[in-house]
Amino acid sequence: MSRVKLSRVESLFEELSYPIARERAADEFVDTTVTYADGEGNLGELVSQCPSAEFAGSDELLADLNNVLPVEAVGEPGQSEGDA
Template structure:
C-alpha cells in the first residue's frame, strides 16, 4: 500500500529513521512513499535517486537533500499565485 506524504509532512517521516542512514537504505525503507507535490506526485525512491550524497547524517540532512532535488514546480501550494495586484 502506498503512503502519500506531502512535502510539509516529510520531516515527520524522516525523523522515524535511525541516522546515519545510507541513501540506498532510505530508498528501500521508503519505497512505499509517494511525495505529493503542488502539481502532482512522485515516488520518494525516485527522488532519492537524484540525491548526490550517499549517506544522510540526520533527518535535517535528509530533508535538505531531498528538497534540493524536488522539482521547483512541485514546491508551491495549489492555486498559489506569484503575487497578484
C-alpha cells in the same frame, strides 16, 4: 502504497535511524508517494537522486531532497508568497 504531503516528509525522515546510506533511505520509501504543489512523485526515487551518499540526520536528508525536487513541487515559477 502510502501517500504523504511534502510538508509532512520531515516527520517520516525523523523515524529513520541515522546515519543512514542514501540507498537504504530510498528503500524505506519505495512505496511512498509524496504530493506537492502541482503533482506527485515517488519518495524513494526522489531520495535515490539525492547527491549525498549518507545522511547524518533527518535535516541533511530533507535538505538534499529539496535540491532534487521538481519545480512543480514548490509552486509555479516566478511566484512568491511574500508581500505583493
